[in-house]
Amino acid sequence: MAGQAAVIVTHNLTKRYGSITAVQDLNLEIRQGEIFGLLGPNGAGKTTTILMLLGLTEPTSGQALVNGLDATRHPLEVKRIAGYLPDNVGFYDDLTARENLLYTARLNQIPPAEAEKRVALSLEQVGLSNFAHRRVKEFSRGMRQRLGIADIMVKDPAIIILDEPTLGIDPEGVRELLALIVRLAREGGKTVLLSSHLLHQVQQICDRVGIFVAGRLLAAGPVALLGHQVMAGKPLEIELQAEPDNDNLLSTLRSLQGVTAVERHGAFIRLRCAAGRDIRPELVPYLAGKGFTLLYLRARGYDLDDIYRQYFQGEGYHGTMAG
Numbered sequence: 001m002a003g004q005a006a007v008i009v010t011h012n013l014t015k016r017y018g019s020i021t022a023v024q025d026l027n028l029e030i031r032q033g034e035i036f037g038l039l040g041p042n043g044a045g046k047t048t049t050i051l052m053l054l055g056l057t058e059p060t061s062g063q064a065l066v067n068g069l070d071a072t073r074h075p076l077e078v079k080r081i082a083g084y085l086p087d088n089v090g091f092y093d094d095l096t097a098r099e100n101l102l103y104t105a106r107l108n109q110i111p112p113a114e115a116e117k118r119v120a121l122s123l124e125q126v127g128l129s130n131f132a133h134r135r136v137k138e139f140s141r142g143m144r145q146r147l148g149i150a151d152i153m154v155k156d157p158a159i160i161i162l163d164e165p166t167l168g169i170d171p172e173g174v175r176e177l178l179a180l181i182v183r184l185a186r187e188g189g190k191t192v193l194l195s196s197h198l199l200h201q202v203q204q205i206c207d208r209v210g211i212f213v214a215g216r217l218l219a220a221g222p223v224a225l226l227g228h229q230v231m232a233g234k235p236l237e238i239e240l241q242a243e244p245d246n247d248n249l250l251s252t253l254r255s256l257q258g259v260t261a262v263e264r265h266g267a268f269i270r271l272r273c274a275a276g277r278d279i280r281p282e283l284v285p286y287l288a289g290k291g292f293t294l295l296y297l298r299a300r301g302y303d304l305d306d307i308y309r310q311y312f313q314g315e316g317y318h319g320t321m322a323g
């Protein structure tokens with residue numbers, strides 16, 4: 001993906017509402033075919049960023065470029081290139097799914113025969129063919145979100161922008177929606193920008209993420225790389241399960257050279273290595289030699305939730321294994 005063209009670019013993009021700075025000096029580059037996650041808590045400035053990218057809100061300063069077009073100066077062209085799923089997608093509730101999509105096609109001047117084809121295909125791709133003739137008011141939130149994506153697909157834009165797409169959807173619905181987003185990028189070649197505060201959900205599908213807090217982009221990159229950066233120089237923490245899981249296991253782990261702390265954490269045991277040490281290679285033979293069987297082993301700290309927490313804590317990495 002590194003060689004692909006940048007399709008979304010921002011230069012010091014800034015938005016102020018009176019004394020509130022919603023977005024501050026945002027510099028972002030999203031490449032063609034990429035799934036980019038804009039991640040941050042409520043009020044971080046994600047929606048404001050998206051609205052500026054779509055030319056729906058004017059930046060206070062800086063620039064948002066979509067396919068090289070300034071979004072503020074060319075909002076109509078940008079609307080043609082970028083499909084947008086807002087966090088609360090609106091449909092005509094008394095019309096059926098198909099009728100809503102046909103209406104979108106008409107608004108986008110797609111000829112009727114072509115519109116029929118695209119609507120049928122879009123409904124099929126989001127798994128709603130069987131609900132084509134149902135009124136949208138009968139749809140669940142997950143179905144509405146999928147219909148929202150079908151609505152975007154009718155327009156067939158190169159870029160898809162989704163604001164909190166998984167919000168309020170049950171786990172199965174989330175799984176389907178994320179799989180659909182991946183298909184759009186991988187098979188359809190679409191560039192996807194999605195915003196979310198539900199990190200663990202979206203981290204699975206994002207090629208890169210940007211961590212956005214209080215209007216500022218604190219870091220951007222692949223999740224694994226951010227993990228390495230955030231955790232660099234910090235003592236390695238390991239989570240494991242072994243049996244028999246008794247007090248003797250804890251004391252056995254404590255006596256392994258290079259281990260500085262051992263704590264029970266729910267169903268797991270967490271241990272911290274001395275700075276610069278990684279005891280994982282020794283762990284299996286060591287435990288086996290003492291009559292224990294290792295069932296599970298993971299280095300902590302490369303999970304987006306962990307990374308995120310580190311950014312929130314800023315300097316305050318407390319060295320605790322809690323969380």
Ligand SMILES: Nc1ncnc2c1ncn2[C@@H]1O[C@H](COP(=O)(O)OP(=O)(O)OP(=O)(O)O)[C@@H](O)[C@H]1O
Pocket residue numbers: 017020021022040041042043044045046047048049197
């Ligand atoms: N039209 C507006 N007028 C005044 N302040 C606004 C306006 N829109 C957003 N803000 C403020 O700008 C900041 C960023 O809001 P924004 O909606 O972009 O955040 P967000 O990351 O999308 O959050 P959420 O997940 O809650 O949607 C917030 O402090 C918000 O209150």
